[in-house]
Amino acid sequence: MVSGTAQLPASKSESNRALIIRALAGAGQLHNLSDANDTELMQRLLAEPATTTTLDAEDAGTVMRFLTAYLAVTGRQVLLTGTARMRQRPIGVLVDALRQLGARIDYTEQEGYPPLQLRGWVPQLTAQEPAELSVRGDISSQYISALMMVGPQLPGGLRLRLTGKVGSRPYIRMTQSLMQHFGGQCRDLGEVIEVRPQAYQPADYTIESDWSAASYWYAMVALAPRGSSITLPGLRRHSWQGDQAIVGIMAQLGVATRFEEHGVMLTQQACAEAIEQDFTDCPDLAQTVAVVAAAVGVPLVLTGLESLRIKETDRIAALQAELAKFGGALVDEGDGRFRVPVAGFTVAGQTVETYHDHRMAMAFAPLALRGSLTILAPAVVRKSYPQFWLELRKAGFEVTEQA
């Protein structure tokens, strides 16, 4: 049985936006900042003196993308780099947009990818007209969030016209909400986002717990013996995080959510017979949901997985390789449709590769409720949920580290 209370990290997405906006606002108290490496890294890099010549965003997408925009508009001259994987994650859309606004940025290795040499800021527009830009929304919403957050610094503000199929929309809305909290004026008109030129106001903000991290506890309740339940403090009924979508998805995979005063309580209920789910708005939930569906034997069709191939690893390839070890699969049906069939899924001592991806480790860990397994490079969880293994132990899992 799984029972008790599990502590979640604070949202790294909210934390990293709040840190950038506070840096632009000049002041403000942030409560419950995430202890995720992505957030501690953002804090450290923002605190570096202007004379620092190299900043390493490691494997943190939000740090790489948000800092590029922040450092550009603040006129910094610095090399912004990252891990080998970060140097394979595209950034051309953001760099092109910032160049049009006045940033001088060079690629030091491959065109369109980090590292970036920032060479200062020569404003292209001094008039009070808003800068107008077209930005693709089908690669990463982080480019759009990055531009939005620096928009109030531009003399006439910013008008972004989004093109293509926009993914991760809730993250754009989260950016808007946090900007507004700090006095930014930002209107999301669907295809167009308008940001008014206006200084941010110092404000206090308390970061919500992380709904993406909560998804792993949903997975545990889904896979646990009958009568299991878990309480997760710090989650809000009215959340800015799109990954709250886990509530509706897991309702179909056997987990009921009850909102309480200080968080949620998860209990068990019946599963749906089959599920079709579009992950365009919540890509970070795809691995968790695929693994749970395979293990509980509910046929699942997944769409909206386009961005998964350019995250911490190629998450589609990683899922396919690792699910196969258990007798499961993620079948590419073409036209953007993937299927997790119901097969003879068994957990019996397999070893799971994590591919430098925290979500591979955390998505597969709940399978330990169905048999023993080994997760390689478990320290990857530090990217978003450093206390993950500790919390698992507290919940009654037997977690041993191999030398």
Ligand SMILES: O=C(O)C1=C[C@@H](OP(=O)(O)O)[C@@H](O)[C@H](O)C1
């Ligand atoms: O803005 C953010 O905080 C994030 C946006 C999403 O990325 P994409 O916009 O690249 O899909 C998400 O996958 C990532 O974990 C965090």
Ligand SMILES: C=C(OP(=O)(O)O)C(=O)O
């Ligand atoms: C994709 C993720 O992060 P990022 O893009 O910020 O590296 C994630 O946390 O799953």
